[in-house]
Each structure stands twice: as C-alpha cells, then as structure tokens.
Amino acid sequence: MTAFDPFNIDYSIEPASFEPNDLVIQRTLDDMGDAYFDQDAVADILSRDNPAIVKVWMAPVPDSKGHLVPLMTVIYPGKVGEEYHMTKGHYHTDPQNAPEVYITLKGQGKLVLQTREGDVHVCDMLPGTMNYIPSEWAHRAVNTGSEEFVFLGVFPAATGRDYSFIGVGKENFHKVVVERDGQPAVIDHP
Numbered sequence: 001m002t003a004f005d006p007f008n009i010d011y012s013i014e015p016a017s018f019e020p021n022d023l024v025i026q027r028t029l030d031d032m033g034d035a036y037f038d039q040d041a042v043a044d045i046l047s048r049d050n051p052a053i054v055k056v057w058m059a060p061v062p063d064s065k066g067h068l069v070p071l072m073t074v075i076y077p078g079k080v081g082e083e084y085h086m087t088k089g090h091y092h093t094d095p096q097n098a099p100e101v102y103i104t105l106k107g108q109g110k111l112v113l114q115t116r117e118g119d120v121h122v123c124d125m126l127p128g129t130m131n132y133i134p135s136e137w138a139h140r141a142v143n144t145g146s147e148e149f150v151f152l153g154v155f156p157a158a159t160g161r162d163y164s165f166i167g168v169g170k171e172n173f174h175k176v177v178v179e180r181d182g183q184p185a186v187i188d189h190p
C-alpha cells in the first residue's frame, strides 16, 4: 500500500487563495436564496442582481476514513433583507465521527449551531478564536461585518453533508442573525 504523501497548503487572505485545491464551491444568491427567511428580499435582489455570497476551497485528499479535509471559506459582506450573508449550513451525515474546527483569519461573524433534538448555540467567530463543532451539531457561519469574512476549517473526509433541512417550509436553523440598529442580533427564525 502506498502512503498518501504529506503536503503543504499555501493560502492567502487578500486576495483569497488556497492551493492546492480540487473542489471550489461558489454560491450566489440564486443558488441559496431558499436559505434566507425573507423571500421578498431574495426576489427583490434577484430582480436586479445575483450577488456572490460564499466561496469555499477544499484541499485534495481522499474522501475516505482516516483523512481530514482542510478548507478555506470566504463569505462576502452583505445582507438579504435584515439577514446577513452566510453559508447555507449543514449537518454532517456521520453524527459520531465528524467534528469540525473553524479558525477565523479575517473579519467577524457568528456561528449558528443546532442539534436535531432542537438544542441551539451561537458562537462568535473572530480572529484569535477557534471554534469546535461537535459531530451532531449543524453549523452555519454568518458574516456580521462589512468586509470579507475568511476562515479555515478542517473536517473528516468520510462524512457527507446534509443540507436537506434548509429551505422554504423546512426545519431550517431555528436562530437567524440579522442587523438591528446597526448591530448583529440573534433572533428566532420568523
């Protein structure tokens, strides 16, 4: 059996880059509009524009047990109605063996977490802070600042990602992060 060779990943924050990568996920509002609670705001923005919301780079590792996927995410600043730009958010499909860590490099944000049992947690994401996400917690990162929000992450390569609870009329995240009086506020999903 041939060992998988060690490798370095070179990343930069401005402009954002992450090499090598073999998967880049880019989501615009058109791709993830159903994740936002204010569907009138989604339609209004899409009638004029299709803003970039998020870009994720993943490093090339086998998607098998024993490997970790290093990644970098950029969430571009902006809001949809009152709700800040964010990742779509997901559960890991392996609820026992798939924790994740996030390490914020630039900007400021919130990490919204919940379990299938209905527990909810919201953490700050800031440079100098590392977030630990246990396996069974769905997670969504939110850019609450006015600049690009950039963080690194690492998760087990063998897990899938479940987005099926996100969407109009679905369970969704029970908490959303909105701007109120110029400040981030965490409110119940309307």
Ligand SMILES: [Fe+2]
Pocket: 090, 092, 100, 139, 155, 161
């Ligand atoms: Fe994840």
